Amino acid sequence: MRRPLRIVLLGPPGSGKGTQAHIISELYGVPVITTGDILREAVAKATEYGRIADGYMSHGELVPDKIVNGVVGERLSKSDLENGFILDGFPRSTPQAEFLDSFLEEHGLKLDYVIHVTLDDEAIVKRLSNRRSCPNCGEVYHLVSKPPNKKGVCNKCGYELVLRDDDRPDVIRNRLVVYREKTQPLLDRYMEKGLIKEVPGDYQMDRLPEQLKKVLG
Ligand code: AMP
Numbered sequence: 225m226r227r228p229l230r231i232v233l234l235g236p237p238g239s240g241k242g243t244q245a246h247i248i249s250e251l252y253g254v255p256v257i258t259t260g261d262i263l264r265e266a267v268a269k270a271t272e273y274g275r276i277a278d279g280y281m282s283h284g285e286l287v288p289d290k291i292v293n294g295v296v297g298e299r300l301s302k303s304d305l306e307n308g309f310i311l312d313g314f315p316r317s318t319p320q321a322e323f324l325d326s327f328l329e330e331h332g333l334k335l336d337y338v339i340h341v342t343l344d345d346e347a348i349v350k351r352l353s354n355r356r357s358c359p360n361c362g363e364v365y366h367l368v369s370k371p372p373n374k375k376g377v378c379n380k381c382g383y384e385l386v387l388r389d390d391d392r393p394d395v396i397r398n399r400l401v402v403y404r405e406k407t408q409p410l411l412d413r414y415m416e417k418g419l420i421k422e423v424p425g426d427y428q429m430d431r432l433p434e435q436l437k438k439v440l441g
Contacts, residue, residue: 228308229254229440230333232315232324232419234410235341237399238352239425242364244341245312247433248440257299258312261362263287266295268359282389284398286406289319296320300327308336317406321413337440338414343425345400352396356385 229252233241245256263281266274273295277287286292296314315321328334343351354367358378365372365385373379390399414420421439 226252226307228306229310230308230328230335231440232311232335232338232414233313233341234338234407234414235425236343236345236348236403236407237396238348238355239341239343240427241312241341241425243429244339244423244432244436245310248310248436251433251437252307252440254308254310255304256310256312257296257314259292259296259314259316260312262295262299263292264362282395284390284395284402286316286402289317289323292316293320293323297323297327315407315410316403318409318413321410335414335417335419337421338419339439340411340420340422341425342422347426348400349393349396352391353387353393355388355391357388357391358383359386 229248231248231254233245235241242258245258248254249256263274263277267278267281268274273291276291280287292314296311300309311324315324324335351366356365356367356372356376357363358365358381360383361378361381363378363380364370365378372385376385377383378385389395411420423435423439427435
């Protein structure tokens with residue numbers, strides 16, 4: 225039996241973390257935990273913490289650590305993670321990284337890799353402002369590189385596609401500032417632990433699985 229794989233994906237918004245997370249998930253049969261999706265679902269359902277998160281998310285700010293740590297702690301305690309997990313979008317701040325460290329230590333677990341997905345700001349703004357998302361099933365499209373079959377409509381469920389509030393150029397710029405201030409410092413932390421593997425965010429899509437296999441051994 226394969227040993228469990230525990231991975232964190234770190235990188236600026238729009239760098240392609242989600243794409244890489246899902247490829248790794250398919251290659252190794254490990255579930256992806258995407259904090260952005262969990263929070264968006266809470267916002268859509270207008271739960272108590274969803275209502276709080278909404279104000280932060282629509283401005284490109286980080287949702288408070290206490291809320292996000294609570295959500296992730298709950299998810300990590302579920303029983304479907306015996307093969308490991310891929311954290312997409314968590315941790316994004318030092319208190320979140322500290323929370324993850326203590327959670328893992330308490331449970332006698334260790335991270336195997338932190339994949340740093342790299343992409344320059346110009347490419348990020350271009351990519352995110354062309355992104356269209358399905359508010360119903362979460363499927364993501366790109367107007368140039370991955371357009372839907374029918375303009376403005378989700379291939380999977382037929383819902384009308386939207387530009388996420390936080391994919392507007394002004395909010396994207398703020399998300400990049402926040403990334404640099406709060407998340408980028410985590411690279412040093414994981415570098416010291418010898419966990420970092422770099423993968424370019426603009427790697428050719430059809431060669432990505434092969435590249436990720438190489439990186440993950
Ligand atoms: P994403 O889809 O990963 O770009 O996340 C969208 C938004 O959700 C972010 O801009 C934040 O407002 C919020 N978010 C997602 N993950 C986190 C996190 N780990 N900590 C705080 N806020 C988060």
